[in-house]
Amino acid sequence: MDTNERYDVVVVGGGAAGLSAALVLGRSRRRTLVVDAGEPRNAPAAHMQGYLSQDGMSPADFLAAGRREIAAYGVGLTAGEVTEVVPDGDDAFAVRLADGRTAGARRLVVTTGLVDELPDIAGLRARWGRDVLHCPYCHGWEVRDRDFGVIAHPVTGAHQALIVSQWSADVTLFLHTTAALPEDQRARVAAAGIEVVTGEVAGLVIEDDRLTGVRMADGRTVARSVLFAGTRMVPRDGLLTALGAATRPTPLGPLVTVDETGRTSVPGVWAAGNAIGLAEQVVNAASGGYRAGVAVNTDLLLADLDRAVASAESVPIG
Numbered sequence: 001m002d003t004n005e006r007y008d009v010v011v012v013g014g015g016a017a018g019l020s021a022a023l024v025l026g027r028s029r030r031r032t033l034v035v036d037a038g039e040p041r042n043a044p045a046a047h048m049q050g051y052l053s054q055d056g057m058s059p060a061d062f063l064a065a066g067r068r069e070i071a072a073y074g075v076g077l078t079a080g081e082v083t084e085v086v087p088d089g090d091d092a093f094a095v096r097l098a099d100g101r102t103a104g105a106r107r108l109v110v111t112t113g114l115v116d117e118l119p120d121i122a123g124l125r126a127r128w129g130r131d132v133l134h135c136p137y138c139h140g141w142e143v144r145d146r147d148f149g150v151i152a153h154p155v156t157g158a159h160q161a162l163i164v165s166q167w168s169a170d171v172t173l174f175l176h177t178t179a180a181l182p183e184d185q186r187a188r189v190a191a192a193g194i195e196v197v198t199g200e201v202a203g204l205v206i207e208d209d210r211l212t213g214v215r216m217a218d219g220r221t222v223a224r225s226v227l228f229a230g231t232r233m234v235p236r237d238g239l240l241t242a243l244g245a246a247t248r249p250t251p252l253g254p255l256v257t258v259d260e261t262g263r264t265s266v267p268g269v270w271a272a273g274n275a276i277g278l279a280e281q282v283v284n285a286a287s288g289g290y291r292a293g294v295a296v297n298t299d300l301l302l303a304d305l306d307r308a309v310a311s312a313e314s315v316p317i318g
C-alpha cells in the first residue's frame with residue numbers, strides 16, 4: 001500500500017466477505033485495496049464446515065486461497081487496522097490506518113465482521129471453537145450423538161438447546177443466569193427430552209485437554225463433553241456508524257441497515273458479512289461480499305458515465 005494512493009475501492013476487512021468483494025472488483029479491473037487486521041471470527045476452529053466444495057477446509061487455508069486469487073487480478077492486500085474514514089468532499093474518502101498510513105478511495109466496502117462476547121464462565125474462552133461451540137451448523141455433525149450441555153442465552157433462552165437436539169438425544173440445558181424460560185419454550189424443551197439444570201455455572205472441568213464436565217456454583221459437577229454457548233454478537237460497525245450509517249433495532253441490538261446489494265445509507269459505502277448480519281455463515285458472507293462488489297463496480301461505472309455526459313452537455317455548441 002502506497003501512502004496517499006487513490007484507489008477505486010478500499011475494502012476494510014479481509015475475511016470471506018471482503019475477499020469475495022475484492023475478487024469481483026479485481027476481475028472488474030477496479031483498482032482495489034484490501035486492508036485486513038487479521039482476526040477472522042472462525043480462527044479458533046480447526047475446520048470450516050458447510051461451504052460447498054470446501055467443506056472441512058481449515059479457515060486459514062481458505063483465506064490463503066482467497067488471497068492468492070485476488071492477487072492474481074492485481075488487488076492489493078495490506079495488514080493493518082482502519083481506524084477512521086473521512087469523506088473528502090470529492091466523491092471519495094480518506095482511509096486512515098492505525099499505523100499512520102492513509103489511502104484514498106472512491107468507494108468503500110466494509111466487511112469487518114463481529115466480536116463474540118462469551119459468557120463470563122471460568123475456563124470457557126480457552127475451549128472456544130474446540131469443545132465449547134456456538135453453532136451446530138458449523139460443528140454439530142462432528143460431535144453428533146455425544147452428551148451436550150447448553151448454556152441458556154439471556155435473550156433467546158432455550159432456543160439453542162432446542163436446535164442442537166437435532167444432533168443428539170442427550171442434551172442438558174443449564175439455566176445459569178436465566179431466571180425462567182418462557183412457557184412456549186418450556187413445553188418444547190420437555191417435548192425434546194432436554195434435561196434442565198437450574199443454578200449458576202461456575203466453571204468447566206478439563207481433563208487431558210478435554211472437556212469432561214460443567215461445574216456448578218453449588219459444587220455439583222454435571223458430566224458433559226460438549227458445551228454449546230451462545231455469545232453476545234457485537235458487530236464491528238464502528239466505521240459505518242461514525243460515517244452516520246442508519247441502523248435498525250433488532251432483539252440482539254442495533255444493526256446497520258443495508259439494501260439487497262449491501263449499500264448502506266451513506267453514499268459510496270457498502271457493507272457485507274457479519275458486520276451487518278449476525279447470522280451470516282462463511283458462504284453467506286462471501287455471497288454478500290460478491291453482491292457488494294458487483295454493485296460498487298456498477299455504481300462507479302455509472303458515476304463516470306454521468307460525469308462524461310454532464311461535461312459533454314456543458315461544452316458550448318458551435
Ligand SMILES: Cc1cc2nc3c(=O)[nH]c(=O)nc-3n(C[C@H](O)[C@H](O)[C@H](O)COP(=O)(O)OP(=O)(O)OC[C@H]3O[C@@H](n4cnc5c(N)ncnc54)[C@H](O)[C@@H]3O)c2cc1C
Nearest residue numbers: 013015016017037038039041042049082113273274281282
Ligand atoms: C469458532 C467459530 C467457528 C465457526 N465455524 C464456521 C464454520 O464451520 N462454517 C461457517 O460457515 N461459519 C463458521 N463460523 C462463522 C464464520 O466465522 C463467519 O460466518 C465468517 O467469519 C464471517 O465472515 P466475515 O468476512 O463477515 O468476517 P470475518 O471472517 O470475521 O473477517 C473480518 C475481518 O475484518 C478484519 N477487521 C475488523 N476490523 C477491521 C478494521 N477496522 N480494519 C481492518 N480490518 C478489520 C478482521 O480482523 C477480520 O480479519 C464460525 C464462527 C466461530 C466463532
